[in-house]
Amino acid sequence: MRKRSAIVLGKSVLKLNKVARKGGTALPGLVASKISPQLLRSFFKTNFKDGVVVVTGTNGKTTTANLIADIFDKAGIKYIHNSAGSNLERGILSTMLGKSSLAGKINADVALLEVDEATIEPILRVCDPKLIVLTNLFRDQLDRYGEVSSLALRLQKSISEVSSKVLLNADDPMVVSIADGLPPKRVKYFGINDYPGRVLAYDRAFDMTTSPYSDSPLIYEQRYLGHIGRYRSKNNDFKRPDVDYAVEKITTNNEDKSNFRIKYGKKLTEYNLSIGGLYNIYNAIAAIALGLELGIKNSYIDSALSSTSASFGRVETIIYHDRQLQFLLIKNPTGFNQVIQSFLHPERTEPVLILINDNFADGRDVSWLWDVAIEDLNKYRGRFATGGIRAYDMALRLKYADIDPVAIKQDIPQAIEWITKSTKPGQKIYILPTYTAMLQARKYLVKKANITEFWQ
Amino acid sequence: MKLCLVHLYPDLMSIYGDLGNVICLQKRAQWRGIELEVINYNFGDRWPADIDLIFMGGGQDTGQSLVADDLYSRQSKIVHAINDNVPALVICGGYQLFGHYFLTNKVEKIKGLGVFDITTHASQKRMIGNIVIQSKKFGKLVGFENHSGQTKLAAGQSMLGTVISGFGNNSHDKSEGAVYKNAIGTYLHGSFLPKNPQVADYLLISALRRRYDAKLELAPLDDHLAVTARKIAQHRPR
Numbered sequence: 001m002r003k004r005s006a007i008v009l010g011k012s013v014l015k016l017n018k019v020a021r022k023g024g025t026a027l028p029g030l031v032a033s034k035i036s037p038q039l040l041r042s043f044f045k046t047n048f049k050d051g052v053v054v055v056t057g058t059n060g061k062t063t064t065a066n067l068i069a070d071i072f073d074k075a076g077i078k079y080i081h082n083s084a085g086s087n088l089e090r091g092i093l094s095t096m097l098g099k100s101s102l103a104g105k106i107n108a109d110v111a112l113l114e115v116d117e118a119t120i121e122p123i124l125r126v127c128d129p130k131l132i133v134l135t136n137l138f139r140d141q142l143d144r145y146g147e148v149s150s151l152a153l154r155l156q157k158s159i160s161e162v163s164s165k166v167l168l169n170a171d172d173p174m175v176v177s178i179a180d181g182l183p184p185k186r187v188k189y190f191g192i193n194d195y196p197g198r199v200l201a202y203d204r205a206f207d208m209t210t211s212p213y214s215d216s217p218l219i220y221e222q223r224y225l226g227h228i229g230r231y232r233s234k235n236n237d238f239k240r241p242d243v244d245y246a247v248e249k250i251t252t253n254n255e256d257k258s259n260f261r262i263k264y265g266k267k268l269t270e271y272n273l274s275i276g277g278l279y280n281i282y283n284a285i286a287a288i289a290l291g292l293e294l295g296i297k298n299s300y301i302d303s304a305l306s307s308t309s310a311s312f313g314r315v316e317t318i319i320y321h322d323r324q325l326q327f328l329l330i331k332n333p334t335g336f337n338q339v340i341q342s343f344l345h346p347e348r349t350e351p352v353l354i355l356i357n358d359n360f361a362d363g364r365d366v367s368w369l370w371d372v373a374i375e376d377l378n379k380y381r382g383r384f385a386t387g388g389i390r391a392y393d394m395a396l397r398l399k400y401a402d403i404d405p406v407a408i409k410q411d412i413p414q415a416i417e418w419i420t421k422s423t424k425p426g427q428k429i430y431i432l433p434t435y436t437a438m439l440q441a442r443k444y445l446v447k448k449a450n451i452t453e454f455w456q
Numbered sequence: 457m458k459l460c461l462v463h464l465y466p467d468l469m470s471i472y473g474d475l476g477n478v479i480c481l482q483k484r485a486q487w488r489g490i491e492l493e494v495i496n497y498n499f500g501d502r503w504p505a506d507i508d509l510i511f512m513g514g515g516q517d518t519g520q521s522l523v524a525d526d527l528y529s530r531q532s533k534i535v536h537a538i539n540d541n542v543p544a545l546v547i548c549g550g551y552q553l554f555g556h557y558f559l560t561n562k563v564e565k566i567k568g569l570g571v572f573d574i575t576t577h578a579s580q581k582r583m584i585g586n587i588v589i590q591s592k593k594f595g596k597l598v599g600f601e602n603h604s605g606q607t608k609l610a611a612g613q614s615m616l617g618t619v620i621s622g623f624g625n626n627s628h629d630k631s632e633g634a635v636y637k638n639a640i641g642t643y644l645h646g647s648f649l650p651k652n653p654q655v656a657d658y659l660l661i662s663a664l665r666r667r668y669d670a671k672l673e674l675a676p677l678d679d680h681l682a683v684t685a686r687k688i689a690q691h692r693p694r
Contacts, residue, residue, distance in 0.1 A: 139471070148516070149516050149517075150516070150517070204470075204475060206467075209467050209468065215499075215522060217467075358692060364585060364586060364600070364692070364693070364694070365472065365600040365602070366600075366647070367472045367473030367476065367600055367645060367647050368472075368473055369473065369476075369647070370473030370474075370475055370476025370479065370647050370650070371473050371475060371476075389688070389692070390685075390688070392681055392684045392685035392688055393647065393651075393685050393688075393689075395681050395685075396647075396650050396651070396681045396682055396685050397476075397647075397650075399681055400476075400479050400480060400483050400650060402483075408681075410688075
């Protein structure tokens with residue numbers, strides 16, 4: 001009885017919320033979990049006969065989960081997916097409430113969950129996923145989550161308490177360190193064996209510098225970005241593991257697409273990815289590895305990757321007054337560096353608008369801007385403008401890299417109008433927003449331009 | 457003119473944008489035609505011979521206990537330099553290790569350098585958020601704090617400033633940071649110097665006067681971005 005009334009109430013809040021067009025995705029879950037704390041557990045227990053898959057990690061969760069969703073679509077798998085960025089426990093419950101019958105039945109064989117790396121613990125307490133994908137671990141909003149090394153320890157503990165198979169990024173030593181103590185048959189690795197592209201000179205996002213077993217420093221054969229690359233510790237007590245799903249060769253990697261070959265077992269398979277950037281190759285291998293682990297046919301996987309469109313606000317282009325506004329979400333030093341590495345090449349001339357907010361969801365602390373490789377933008381030929389609540393902090397950061405911003409507008413709509421007007425029709429503009437700045441910018445553009453609202 | 461800054465343990469004690477402070481000192485020197493050489497001192501390195509400035513940032517707990525012994529082995533060199541008026545800025549974890557000791561939650565006592573007459577005890581309370589302080593020497597200063605260490609100043613130890621909003625040294629006495637000779641310890645992290653450039657210039661001019669000429673002055677710089685950024689930071693929620 002309790003379960004049924006929790007579902008009824010949760011569903012009505014969900015409905016009211018939609019009517020009010022607030023777009024708030026966590027409230028219905030919060031209300032329902034107050035009435036029935038066991039509701040989430042029971043959703044898992046009575047649904048998803050083919051299992052739960054969890055995607056977690058600091059960067060790339062949303063894109064990886066969306067790629068997996070595209071693969072499921074091609075393969076005709078019935079699934080649910082918490083796609084609106086609601087990756088905390090309450091958001092996941094909201095997603096399920098929206099899809100559930102009053103009796104608690106959800107018409108899906110698989111649950112695809114994007115889970116915040118800092119809050120995976122309560123989710124693993126109520127379900128034992130079939131597969132957990134861990135993309136990478138970097139410092140992210142230390143004011144909310146605490147230190148990344150203690151986060152890795154917590155993750156290791158929660159994962160050791162379930163029986164899921166884990167798919168880990170072999171090139172991230174912090175991620176690999178969580179496999180310590182897990183039976184080898186539970187662990188599969190994905191990674192890139194050779195990266196021929198640009199490496200940033202001022203990348204400082206090294207959150208792991210020594211072996212997890214000793215103080216022995218990590219030595220890199222090749223560093224790709226941050227602490228990601230091919231490494232071993234000086235005293236050889238820790239090294240990059242053998243990779244089960246390895247990118248052998250990247251043939252194309254530009255801002256619009258990538259082409260690469262993956263080796264697994266003895267097979268070498270070529271994939272085309274319709275979004276650019278090194279970091280999206282990582283997201284793609286994670287999705288490919290998961291698809292193959294689930295026994296999905298390669299033809300479905302390849303056709304999903306080659307036709308995928310970017311995730312909401314991530315590598316998304318919005319046409320406004322005949323200009324192409326390309327959104328590239330930035331949330332932490334590594335995410336920002338990835339965008340610089342893959343999109344803001346020295347020879348480019350497109351104007352760049354950086355939007356920095358410090359709302360709770362962005363992290364209140366803006367000091368992370370000082371850990372970004374802004375100095376690598378020194379030879380970029382386009383103009384820079386800043387916007388958002390902390391527009392002046394960003395302008396100051398640029399100034400200390402000897403870059404003079406051409407405009408500083410705290411008001412995000414004003415910043416967008418300014419950069420649009422100062423650019424010729426047909427031109428591309430890069431917009432780099434933090435999370436809430438992206439929501440604000442998108443909301444404004446939804447009103448002004450004719451684009452779809454995501455929470456419909 | 458040339459100055460030499462030693463950055464203590466950049467590999468293990470650099471979090472919350474600590475590097476922004478080094479970038480700030482370097483650029484403000486460079487914009488005035490002064491070269492600032494940065495020597496990264498890590499764990500087990502040779503101690504540099506002649507230094508003009510010392511900087512140490514905050515770290516993760518693991519980093520802090522890893523560097524503590526090595527730092528203590530350099531105590532006489534560092535204390536001598538500070539007593540010789542070498543300016544220093546130490547932040548958060550670095551600040552704690554420049555005091556007498558840091559008593560961790562595991563009741564382990566990490567010995568510090570004793571530059572500042574302070575002691576720190578770990579607590580369960582996380583003191584986190586935007587912070588604004590009023591300093592007699594520097595006026596209003598802004599930053600972000602994130603620590604659970606409760607730091608107590610001994611009688612006679614001067615503080616950097618009084619807390620206007622936030623916690624500071626601890627959760628009760630409204631003091632923030634410590635100053636001894638030209639050494640400054642504080643919990644204000646990240647972009648502390650960029651948004652408070654008067655402190656950066658104080659460190660630079662103290663180093664220049666000590667090394668070259670007591671009558672030296674620094675050419676003024678255009679700091680309007682820092683002034684506006686500081687104003688905005690003062691009014692953000694904690």
